[in-house]
Amino acid sequence: MRRMLSAVAKPFSETTGLARWMLVAGVLITAVFLIAAIFAPWLAPYGFAQSSAHGVEFPKVGHPSSAHPFGTDRLFFDVLSRVIWGARTALEVVILSILFCVVLGVPLGLLSGFYGGPLDRVLVLIMDALYAFPPLLLAIVVSFLLTDVYGGSVIAVSISLTVVYIPQYFRVVRNTTLSAKEATYIEAARAIGARDIRIMRKYLFGNVVHSVPVLGTLNAADAILTLAGLGFLGLGIQSTAAAEWGHDVSRALADAGSGVWWTGLYPGLAIVLLVTGLTLVGEGLNETLNPTLRRRRLLAVVMPPRDRTPVQEVQR
């Protein structure tokens, strides 16, 4: 438990200056959305697809008021509630897709890098082909293909995002595996008679997944944007299935001309803030976990005058 705590605290204690502020700001912003997502049923005044309360219908495109701080939209929905519920949708989709990516991409990268040969060539070809597609286009195509199966659900969108981002996980893990498998400790594992599976699981895995957390947070930010893009094009989640910011922004498009600003502003702001927060966390983590970028906090050296008395160190 203590080890876990110190592992969590490590990025904060080991960073300096800008990297530290980026990390702190990112974590704070992300935490707000995380809380909104988890406690949405209690935080949101109404449901995401609720158009009346206590038998009273909500106004259509109603101005922000005390009953509806962010106003209502043209489907009579409360904008504040939809923004809060939207956080839940966004995080559900992102977490699911990252989970799929890690569960599939990491083992495939390990296998590909470890064995090489025809398996590696085929996998690299497929992954490179996926990577070459524009992300949004690929996500649209996959959503189309999945319409019949999961039609507009959270699962369907998560799978389309997985297809978009999995090549990155595969490539990162494959490349680190390629260099790690040449290490003497891998040969030593062979020398004690370990099977390939065991070498990959016990000797390679722990040494090649270092970059996955950073990749995960950076991709999460990107995935939020792709998700919003899908929703904006009407290919994401339906308004009645879940609250989704991109889709709300797209519906607000028609309002903008008639001076209705609140239906578009709040969902849009949520997208921008969450993307910024996740990017800051990712970059901050990158600077602490990536040894080539890391700068440790060194204690300044103070040399005592000409004798060998004990020294005092002062924190910089």
Add this chain to the structure above:
Amino acid sequence: MSTKPDTSSDTSSLVQVRDLSVHFALRGGSLARLFGRDTGTIKAVDGVNLELRPGEVVGLVGESGSGKSTLGRALLGLVPATQGSIHLRDQNVAELSRRRLREIRQVVQMVFQDPNAALNPSMQVEEAVGDALRVHGVRSTTERRTRVVEALERVGLSPVEHFLNKYPRDLSGGQKQRVVLARAIVLDPELLVADEPVSMLDMSVRAKILQLMLDLKNELGLTYVYITHDLATAKYFCDRIAIMYLGRVVEIGPAEEIFDHPRHPYTKALLAAIPEPDPDKMVPRDLPRGEIPDAAAPPLGCAFHPRCPEAVSGCGWESRDLRALVEQHWMRAGTAYDEEQDVIGDLDHLDTPATTATLGRGGSDRVRAVLDRIRAEDPHEPLWSGVTSIQPDGSGVTVRFQEADSPALRQAGGVDVACVLYPDSSSSPA
């Protein structure tokens, strides 16, 4: 399952290596790879015979590129044999299936050169040592722990509790090498292949680790293959020594005989290269020139002849030696490099090994004159004795060399030597 029952019937030996060759395909340029063309092979080990008797320490000594590490790895089946056999008692390691190979690793274990790289950085000591047991089917955690603790105590890592939960990064070099040794002995092996186990360690720690290895050998009845480039530690450590050069054994015999009467010029060179800390015992040294050549295109004849201070006419002189000689000449002070270079022209084509070499572009007489000048500088240079003819050829000359085969290992005194200076003296086999 043995293909050569005659060799495995010898029960007194633990390992019998017969005519072992390990060749690696060379990865050529991108174009060659694109078309799948074969771009040559490196003969890392080339026709080696070696016998290990139980309880003995055999040293494989040579520079990097001599094939000593490859030979050591072949004993564990970590690199596949191209030809020949390695009999571990009655099993031919060179032909075993992967599954059986994993099993013999209970009997043969390995210690690596770099203790910093030989341990998984994300495994604690207990797991690192215990994993060898896991792999070989010891499922019970308590049994594993008992055996790990026992192994760690044997290698002197006590108090054991202090080390069980340490990561490699928390240990010093000597401590890491002790963990590597513990991992190797925890399976109760009979043979330990130690690949330069002390060369990465500090001088003050080397003796400690060597002493530990000697103690382990006595306590556990181990047999060692000690791979090293350092004859000083080999002298202290080994019963028998095989000197290797470019994939072949050039001299093999009892350690005392090798050190008291080194025969092969390469052995003498390795001995001369060891710096002696006692200023009184220092002697002026005649070092061999150059470095170990490219294994993909080894020298014709005896592989050591280009560097050999004792070379004679029948060593296998060839075009590349002529190039080296001309370049050597230009390195002397006061030679007219620019003018002579004009006469001789480009030397790059001499890099293709051949016993005839055509060179020069400034007229055969002038080329001949340059060669004569080079010869006059050092008339005793053995290359000239290997020249059969020098004839004019167009605007240059053609130099022909005496052809020679690579010398085979032959008995000389108490050892076997592969050198033309030691022709087969006795026809009676040992």
Add this chain to the structure above:
Amino acid sequence: MSIDLTDEVVGFSAQEPVISARDVRVWYGTTKGAIRAVDGVSFDLAPGETLGLVGESGCGKSTLGRGLMGLLPEGAKRDGEVLFRGRDIFSLSPKAAYQLRGRELGMIFQEPLTRLNPLMRISQHFEETIKQHEPDLSKDEIRNRALEVLRLMGIPPTRYRSYPHEFSGGMRQRLMIALTLVLRPAFVVADEPTTALDVLVEAQIVQILNDLRRNFQTSLLLITHNVGIVAEACDRVAVMYAGRIVEQGSVADVFKNPQHPYTRELLRSTISLTTTGLNYIPGAPPDLIDPPDGCRFHPRCPDAMNVCAAKDPVNIARPGGGRVECWLVGPEEEIPSAGRQALEQEELTVVDEA
């Protein structure tokens, strides 16, 4: 504790020293405190003289070499006085220090390949190096100078237009030495120049370094962990332990009559062809963030006395020439009455091993 050793430069007292270091300290900043890697080191180096710096890893040899060159990582500090031909190089401006490096102060590193640009021909390396410090030289003059140095290093002139990857490991190290020497620096630091090389090549390079003084009149600080190399290639030796030079003097005398127990044990633990038994020094060099009080070697020293743990040893003239820091040698008058008694040491276990 400033040390006066102006009259102690063995055998070279007639000449003004090229490098004269007094009480040099180099400390590194870490997250835990300052590592006192070099902590009060003084030595002199005469023109054309080779000084071998030996010791276990982690005793500050490399740090001293880099500190003299001004090649230290961020967070490190140095002080003391290093006179190069009478100029204090520690107090130079960064620009003046840069001018001096390469031209007057050279450095040879352990791994030559990483220091050569793979896309540049050898000729271009020489042109760039020489042009930086002597911009007026013509291409022909540069070529002549480069070929002359290459010749002394045993590299044929036909290789002048080759690329670094066409050379073998030993040739690359010769190239690096040639590139360092082509500017004819007065002082060169060679940091473990042969460690990455094969035995025979190592011996060749040692011979080249040995010939340096004859060919170039260069003063060399040769950092190595191999006492055999010091015996082969050096005039004088400085034995370093835990940030201090504990003994220095002529190689012949120090190796024959080591005064400091550390020197003696280091020599005894070296395995050579004449070795008849395995000896080693128990324990490991101390943590330099918090080194032991008194003599830093006392926890490992077989001859430790009570005074060794209590008082810093005094730097005194060594019988036979040179300097030594050990209470066994003296000064007698500063040892307290019970100081001569053998020290009761804690037993060293593998826990403390290097």
